[in-house]
Amino acid sequence: MSTTVAAEAPVEQQGRMTHRQILEALSGMMLAMFVAFLSSTVVSNALPTIITDLHGTQSQYTWVVAATLLASTVSTPIWGKFADLFSKKLLLQLAIVVFIVGSMLAGQAHSPNGLIMFRVLQGLGLGGLQALVQIAMAAMISPRERGRYSGFLGSTMAVATVGGPLIGGLLVDTSWLGWRWCFYVGVPFAAIALVLLQRTLHLPVTKRKVSIDYLGASFLTAGVTGLLIWVTLAGSSFGWVSAETLWFVGGSVLALIAFVITETRAAEPIVPLRLFRERTTTLAVIASVAVGVAMFGSSVFLGQYLQISRGYSPTAAGLLTVPMVGGMLVSSTISGILISRYGRWKRYLLSGSILVVGGFALLSALDHRTPMVLLGVFLFILGVGIGMTMQNLVLAVQNTVAAADLGAASSAVAFFRSLGGTIGVSVLGAVLSSHVTELIREGLAGTPYAAAASSGSGSVGLADFNEAPPALRALIQVSYGDATGRIFLISSLVAVVAVVAVVFIREVALRTQSGEQRLQTERTPADDVDAELAALEAEVAEVAPTRA
Template identity: 40%
Template sequence: MTTYAADTTPVAPPKFSHREILVTMSGLVIAMLLAMLDNMIVAPALPTIVGDLGGLNHLAWVTTGYILASTVATPIWGKLGDLLGRRITFISSIAVFLIGSVLCGLSQDMGQLIGFRALQGLGAGGLMVGVMAVLAEIVPPRDRGKYQGVMMAVMPIAMIGGPLVGGFITDNLSWRWAFYVNLPLGVAALAVCWFTLAKLPRRGAGKVRIDWTGSALLTTWITALVLITSWGGTEYEWASPQIIGLAVVTVLAFIAFVIVERRVVEPIMPLSVFRNRNFTLAGTLSFIVGFAMFGGMTFLPQFQQFVQGASATNSGLLLMPMMISMMVTSLAGGALISKTGHYRALPIVGTVLMAAGLALFATMGTDTSKTLTSLYMVVLGAGMGCLMQTTMLIAQNSAPLRDVGAATGAATFLRNMGGSLGVSLLGSVYANTLTDTITAEAGSGAASGSAARMTPELLRSLPDAARHLFQQAVTDGVGAVFTWAAVIAATGLLIALAIRHVPLRGFADAKEQPAPAEEQVAAAV
C-alpha cells in the first residue's frame, strides 16, 4: 500500500450551463455506447465462437471473465477518479478497453479469448462508472433525471443496433470483427472526451494514497468466489479439496479486505457508504438486476438460435422488444423523477415486472413461438428499465459529493458482481442440465461429443431425432436458467419495499452536507 499524504481539500463541483452539459455529455454518450455495444455485439456471436474455438464448458467464461475483471476494476476506477480527476482516469479506461478489443480479435483458442476478454473488462470497468461519476459531478441529483433521459437515448442504438451488427458480422464476416468494430468508435470516444472533459477539476496535485492492499484483497476474494460458483459441481465436486480451498481463500481474503478498508485513509471501497440504509438496499437491488440481466442476455440467444432456428443476425433483431421496452421505461422513469422528485415506486414496480418476465421465460418449450417470446421480453425489459437508472440515482444521492466516484463504483461493482456470479452459476446450471438431458437419452459419450462443438449450422445438418434431442436439451437448460433467475429476482421485491424516500439533493446540499445518516433517512419518511 502506497503511503503518501492525501489531499483532502474539498473540490467544488464545476458550474456547467445547460449547453456545456450537453456538449460534455456528447463524449459520455460515445463512451457509454462503446461499453453497451460490446456485450450486445458479442452475444449473438457466442455460438459460432464456441463452435470455432471449442470449449462449451467454458462458454460462460467468455462473459464471466469480462464481467469479473470489470467488477474488480470498477471500484478502483471510481476511487482513482476521486483522487486523480475524472478526465485522466476515464480516458485511460477507454485506452485499456481498446487494447483488449484488438487482442480478443486475435485470439487463437478459448483460453486466449477469455484472458483478453478479462483485459477488455478491466477497461470497461472504468467506462460505465466514469460516465455515471462525471454526470454526478456536473449535474445535481434533483436535476439529473432529465439529463439521464438524454443519456438513455443511446440505448436503442446500442441495444438494438448492437445485436444486429453482431449478428451481421457473424453471418457475413468473421466473428473476430465483433471485437475489431470497437476501434473506430473507441478512437472517436478518446478524441471527444479529451476536449469535452477539460473543464472538470484536476485532482492529485499533491501525493495521494492508493489502497493497493485493498485492491489486491478485493481481486482475490472476488476471483475465488466466482471460481467456486463456476467450478463447483462441474470441474470439481463441491466437497473436493479445490472447492473447499477456494472457499477458505474467499472467506479469509474478504475478512482481511474489510479490516484493511476500515483502517486505511483512502479505502478503495469506503465501507462508510454501506452504513446508509438506502445505499445498501439500492446496491443489493443492483446486484439482483445484474444477476438477472446478464443471465438473460447470455443464454437467450442459445434458445433463439438452436431451438427457434434464428440466425445470429435475427437473434439480435429478436431482442428488440426487450431493448425498446427497457428504453421507454427508463426514459419515462427519468422524466417522472425530474418532475416530481419521487422515485420509490419505480424499484417496486421494476422488481415485480423483472421477476414476472423471468418466470415467463422459464415456461418456454420447443414449440414456443417468437411472438410469445417477444411478449415475455417486453415484460422483462420494462422491469429492468425501471431499476437500472433508479438504483444508481438512489446510491449516488446517499453519498457526499466528495465520495461520489467511490459510491458509484461500489454500486456498479455490486451490479457487476451480480452479473459475474449470475452468469457463472447459471452457466453451470445450463451446461449441466443440457448434458443431463442428452445423457439420459443417448448416453454420456454422445453428450460430451455433441454438445462440445455444436453450432447452429451443424445442428441443421443432423438427423431429425438427434436435432430434436439437442433442441430439447437446450430448452431444458434455458428453462432451468430462467427458473433460478426468477427466484433470485423475486427476493428483490422485499428489498425494494424497504427503500425509503429521501429528497434528492442539489449541489449546495451535496457540497455542504454529508450523506443522510440512518436517523436522517428515517426522519425523512
C-alpha cells in the same frame, strides 16, 4: 486580480454548467458508454458461432462472458476511488485506451483460452467506463435534474443493445468479415469518444495526497475470482464436496475477510465501509446484486437459446431481442422525465423491480416450442422493468451520500451489480450446462450414442454441434430449449430479493445541487487550509529551481 479570474472562470469549474454545456460534455461520455454496451451485446449474440468455430465447451462459453464481467467488477471500485483523487476526464480516456487494446487483441484470439484472457483486459476498460460516466454525470448535474439526462443514458444503452446484436449478426453472417470484427467494430467509436471528451469534458481536478489501497484490491480480486472459478468447475472437474472445494471456498472466504479488515484500516479504502451505515446505500447494493444476477446471468444465454435451440441466424436472433430493448428505452426515458418533473423516484424503482420479477417468471415457461410472439411480449415486460430499475438505484445512492463519496458510492453500486452479474453468469451457466447434459443423456438412452454421452461433461452439445448427425443435433436443440426456462425461473426468484430491498429503501427528496456545488458547500475550514498549503507548496516548488 483574483476577482477577475473568478469571474472569468468557466462555469464548469464552479460546479455550474448550462444545458448546452452539459449536452456537449455528455456527447463524448454517451459515445463511450455506447462502445461499452456495444461490445457486450455484439459478442453475446456472436458467442454461439465463436465457441463452435473455436471448438470450445459450454464452460468456456460461460467464461468468455464471465471473464469480462469479473475484470470490470473488481476494477470498478478502483476506478471509482481514482475518480475521487485524480482527473475524471483523464481516467475516462485511459479506460477507453485500455478497452481499445483489449478489443484489438481479442479479435486476434485463436483459442477459447486466449479469447478469455484478452476479454479480461477488455473488462478492465469496461469497468472504468461504467463507473466513470456515472461519476462524471453526478459531478455535473444535480440529482433532481439527472433524471432528465438519464434518459440519454437509457437511450444510449437501448441503441447499443438493439444495434449490437444486429451488427454482430451481420458480421457473423458476412463471410468476408466474420466474428473477429465483433471486437474491432467498437474501436472507431472509441477513438471518436476520446476526441470528444478532450474537447467537451471540463471538470475541476482535486489535487491532494493520494493513498491507493492496492492490498485491498488484491484481496478483493483473489476472493471473488476464487469463488467464481469454484462455481464453474465444481460438479464437472471435481465434486461439490471435495478437497478442491475446500481449498477454493476456504481460500476465497479468507481473502474476503482480509479485504474487509484491510478496508477498516486503509487511509483511502477502495470500498469505504462507512457508506453502508446509510440504509439507502446498503439496500441499493443488495438490490443491485439481485438485479445483476438475474439480468446478466440470464440474458447472456438468450442468444444461445435463439440460435442453438430455435435455429435462428445471429442477425435474426438480434432482431428478436428488440422488444426487450424497446421496453428499456421507453421506461428509462419516461421515468427519467417524470422523476425530474415531480422529484419522486421510489415508485418507479418499486414498479420496475416488480416487473423484472414478472418478466423472468413469464420467461421461465420457455421451451423449444414457445411462440416468438409470446417471447417478444415477455421480453418487453422485462425490458420495461430493467429500464426503471438500473439507473434509479444509482440515483438513490448518489442523492444520499456526501459529495466527497460520490465516486466511491457510484462505483460501489456498479461494482455489486457487476458482481451479481458475474455470479449469475457463472452459476446459471453451470445450471444450464448440467441440465442440458441430463436431458441429452436421457434422450440418448438406449442409442449407440449413450456410452459416449455418459462419459462426457457439461461440454456435451456445443463443442461438436456443427459436426453432429441430424438426429443428435435435433436432440441438442430440444435440450437447450427445454433447459433455458430453468435459468429464467432461478432469475425470477433472485429478483424477488431486489423487490424486498427496494420496499425498505427510504425515499429522500432529490437534491438540487450538482456534485461539484455540493463539494464546495461541504468543504470544511480544514479542507481550505489543506488546499492553501498545497498551493503554497506548489509555488515554492516552481520558484526554487529558478532561484537555484
